[in-house]
Amino acid sequence: MIGALAGLARPVLFALEPEVAHEVTLRALELGVYPRCPGTEAPALRCSLWGLDLPNPIGIAAGFDKDARVADAVLGLGCGFAEVGTTTPRPQSGNPAPRVFRLIPERAVINRLGFNNAGHAAALKRLTARARRGVVGVNIGANKDSTDRAADYVAGIEAFYGVASYFTVNISSPNTPGLRDLQAPDALDELLGRIMAARAAKVASGAPSRPIVVKLAPDLAEDAVEPVVAALLRHGADGIALSNTTLARPGLTDPAAREAGGLSGRPLFHRSTVVLARVYEATAGKVPLIGIGGIDSGETALAKIEAGATLLQLYTGLIYEGPGLIGRITSYLAKACAERGVRTLSELTGTRSAEWAAKQI
Template sequence: MYPRLARPLLFRLDAEDAHHLTLSVLEAASKVPAWPALARAVMSPGAELAQTVFGQSFASPIGLAAGLDKNAVAVPAFAALGFGFLEVGTVTPRPQPGNERPRLFRLLEDEALINRMGFNNAGAEALHARLSALPTQSAPVWVNIGRNKDTPNEEAAGDYLKCVHALQDVADAFVINVSSPNTPGLRALQAADGLGELVRAVLDATEAGRVRTLRRPPVLVKLAPDLHPADFEASVGAVQDAGAHGLIVSNTTLGRAGLFSEKSSETGGLSGRPLTQKSTALIGEAYRLTGGTLPIVGVGGIFSAADAYAKLRAGASLLEVYSALVYEGPGLVRRLNRGLADLLARDGVANVAGIIGVDAR
C-alpha cells in the first residue's frame, strides 16, 4: 500500500512537512494501547535474529537511526514495527530550532536524502519527560547526544555531559555524535586526541551516575564516512583506547559523486542509497582495525535484506535505517527481518551472530 498510495501523497508535500505529518500519525498510534501490541504480534522477528550485545537483548539487529524521531514522540509505534532497538535525538542540553528551512530534500533519482537540519530538538529536559513517561518498552531506546550550536568546541564536553546527567536514568545507551556536518565545527571533534578525551569524560560521567540511577548505559561513538583513511584509523583507535563500548559507522556524507538529482547541489549531509557500498566498506575496515573486539552498528543505504546481510558479514553486530523508510515505508522493517531469516537459512546459519564479520576476517 505504501508505494502505491501513501508515498505518492507524501511526496507531493515538502519533505519536512511530510516528515512531521508521518510522525504525527505515528505519535497518535502510539497512544492507542491496542495498536502497538497488535502490531508487535504481527511484526515480531524470528528467534534466529535475536542476540545479546552490550549485555542487552535485541530481538532483531535492525534499529531506527537517529534523526527520524528526534524528540521520542512515537517510540511505541516504531517499536511495534519490528525494530530491535530505537535511537532518538540528536538531543542537545538546551532546545534549539536548527537551521533555516528548507533543510530536508529528497533526491528521487538517487533514492537519497540531503538534510541540513542542525540538531533541531526540544532539549534534554523535554526528552527526559517523554522517555520517563513511556510504558515498558520491548526494544532498547538509545539517545544520540550533541552540543548546542552556540557552544564552542572547547566547551563541547560540557554539553555532552549535561545530556548524560539529564538522561542517564532513561537511556539504554548513549551515542556521542561528533560527525554531523550540519553544526559548524562539530566534525573537528573527531580528531583522535580530542575524541579520546571526550569519550573518557562521557564514560566517567556514566560511571559517576551509576550510583544515582542504578544503571550505566553503554557509550558508542558515531563517525563520518568522509575522514581520510589515516584519520579514520586514528579516530577508531582513539575510541577503542578510551574504552567506548561501540562504534556507529557511518553518519551522512558531504560527498556528491555519481548523483543524478538536480537537488544534489544542496548543502548538507547525504544519506540513502549512495552510501550503501561506502558504509559497508568502512564497517569492514573498522572491524579489521579493532580485531572484531568492538561492536559496530552499521548504517547507510540499507534498502534490502541483501544490503543488511552484507553489512553484518562485513562486521556490524547491529544495523540502523532511516532514508529507506522514506522510500520503502514502514513495511521495510518486516521485509528486512524476514529476508535476513531467509538468508541465514540459505547459508545454514542458526543465528545472526554467526555471520558477523565473516567477510572481514
C-alpha cells in the same frame, strides 16, 4: 487495513515538502496509525548485546525521532530497538529552511537540518512518562553555540541516565560547524575522558553501567581510522555507529545534489560499508558496530552484517520503501541464516569484512 493505507501513503507524503511529510509521519505514529510488521522476531535474529536483549537487529537511525515522540511506535513497527535524538541541552531551531531535499531518482536525501530539536527537558519528559519496555537509546549532541561542547555531551549523559538503554555520542553530523573536529584523536580523548568519567560517577553511586556508542562520519580518511579506533578502544567505548551522512556527491545527477548538507540513502551505501569494514578490521571485531547508510533491502542489510555490523539502522530507505521494509529485511535475514546453516545472524558478522575493507571509496 492500516497496512493498505501505508501503501497509499507514499505518494501523498511525496506530494508534501519533506519536513511536512516527516511531521505527518510522526503524528500518524503518535496516533497509532501504522502497520504492525509480522515475522520480525525470528529466533535466528535475536541478539544479546551490552546486557540488552533485542528481538532483531533493526532500528531507525537518529534524526527520525529527535524529541522522543514515537519510541514505542518504532518498536511497534517491528524494530528490535529504537534510538531518539539527536537531542541537545537547550532547544534550537537548526538551520534555515528549506533544508531537506529528496533526490528521487537516486533514492537519496540531502539534509542540513542542524540538530533542530526541543532540548533535553522535552525529550526527558516523554521518556520518563513511557512504560519501560524495549531497548530505547538516546543520541546526544552539542548546541551549535556551545562554548564547551564536551560539557553538552556530559549533560546528556547526566540528564538521560535513568531512562536510556544506551547512549550514542554523535560527533559526526556535517551540519553543525566544527562538530566533526571532535573526531580528531586529541579532541576525542578529551571528550571521551569526560563522558566516561560521568558514567563512572553514576556507576559509583549505584546506577547500572549504560553502554556508550560513538557515531562516526563516513568521510573519515583511511589513515585516520586507526588513531580514531585506538582512542575509542583506549576509553572503553562499547560500540561504534557507522555512519552518518556524507559530504561527498558520488556521481549524482539530480540537480538537488548541488545543495549543501549531508547525503543519505542509496548513494551512501558503498562508502559507509567500506568504512564500516575498515573499522571492523581495525578493532579485530572486538567492538560491536551499528551499520547505517543506504540500507533499503534485505541484500544491503546482509551486506552490512557481512562487512562487520552487529546491529543495523535505517532511515532514508524507509522514506522510499515504506514501513514494510522492516519486515522484508528481517524475513530476508532469517532466510539467509537458514540457507547458510547458521543458528544466529551474529555468525555472519564480519565474514566479508576484509573484502569490503579493501574496496576503494
